[in-house]
Amino acid sequence: MTRRSSHRDQGLFPCEAEIARRLSQTPAEWAAKAKILERDGLPKIDPLMGGRPWRAVQAFFDWRYGLSTVEAMAPDGLENLNVL
Template sequence: MYLVASDKRIKAGGLFPSEAEIARRLSQEPAEWAAKAKVLERDGLPPIDPMMGGRHWPSVMAYFNRRYGLSSIEPLQPDGEENLNAI
C-alpha cells in the first residue's frame, strides 16, 4: 500500500511508517496527530528518526503498551543489600 504525499509516494508499511500512516493506525486525523505527537513526545513517544524519516513502529507500540499498563516487563522489588562475601 502506498500513500501519496504531495508529489511523491510513501510506502505505508514497514518499521518506519509515515506520520500519516501512524495517524491512520492509531485512528487519528493526520492534522490532529501532529499536535498530539508533540505533546506525547514529552511523555516518551519515540521521536521521528532523522535518518529513517519516521518513527520506529515497534517503539511506538511499546510506548502505548507502557502508557496503558500492558508492558510485559515488570520491575522487580529490591531484595535487600548485596553481600558479595556470600559467593
Template sequence: MNRRASRDHGLFPSEAEIARRLSQTPQEWAAKAKALERDGLPHIDPVMGGRFWPAVRAYFLARYGLSGADPLAPDGPENLDAL
C-alpha cells in the same frame, strides 16, 4: 504499489499512516505527537525519516499498563471441583 504505500507497511511508516493506525486524523496526530514526545513517544528518526513503529507501539502499550502483560498465558489446569 507506489513508494509511499510501500513505506507505510515498513518499520518507519509515515506520520499519516501512524495517525491512521491510531484512529486519528493527520492533523490530530501532529498536535498530539508533540505533547506525547515530551512523555516519551519516540521521535522521528532523522536518518530513517520516520518513527520506529515497534517503539511507538511499545510506548502506547506501556502507557496503558500492558507492556508486560501476556493475557493468553495459561495459569494451570482447570479444577471444576473447586467451584
C-alpha cells in the same frame, strides 16, 4: 475503489499519516498530539530513517496503558561511523 498501499505505509518506519491512520486519528490530530506525547517518551522521528520506529511507538502505548513492564528507550544520539 480501494486505496493502493505505498511502501511508506508499511514496514518499521511508517510515515506520520500512516501512524495517524493506525491510531484512528486524522493527520492534523496526530501532529498536535505527537508533540505532547513526545514529552512523555513517544519516540521522535528518526532523522536517518525519516519516520518513527513503529514497534517503539507500539511499546510506548503499551507502557502508557499499563500493558507492558518494559519501557521503550529513546536513541542516545547520532551515530558517529567515522570512529569505526
